[in-house]
Amino acid sequence: MKKRPGVGWVRGDKAMTLDQEREILDLRKDLEKARQDREEAQRALVEDTSELAQGDDLAPIGFSLDYSVKYQRHRIRVNPKVSWDDVFSNIGTMLIDEASVQQLKTRCESLLSKYAHTVDLDLPEDATNAKGVLLQESWDTIELQFRALGLIDTGVKKRGVQDLSKYLRLTEKGVRHLAVLRAIRRDAPSPSE
Structure with missing residues (x-):
């Protein structure tokens, strides 16, 4: 063994x-x-990123609103007036510990539904089963814009082999921006105090 030690x-x-x-x-x-x-x-x-749309700028995103009238399905496109910060504030908390794209889309759909009142929908009075669905092109715009602003990036956590979902996470810049948007501020003291 001393003359010819084995491999390993x-x-x-x-x-x-x-x-x-x-x-x-x-x-x-x-x-x-x-x-x-x-x-x-x-x-x-x-x-x-100063030249990019951000903050209070309106985001050009929309969703399709599906509804029924007398058992017939109808679809219209809705473009609510929502700012980039509104969208980021809404999905940002999910991204703190990484979230799947599907989870984020669902959260965006609920946000856009809340902002649907900013658009005159002119739905028939007997419309029922209304459901908003985020357009893929809108999600692509949201994801690309937040990546360009340096607020989100691809998730890095190890997942199971069968988990084929795409995950996103906040960057350090994204965490700081979310804190500015969502942190609760204490009331400012009045000048007489």
């Missing part, structure tokens, strides 16, 4: 312990996270 043979006093193996795995994870953080920071510094 290690002396007993040179073998790694379980603690050493765990430490190496932890260091590899830390290194990968540091690389991701560095890439994210570089993207945030390089891109100027």
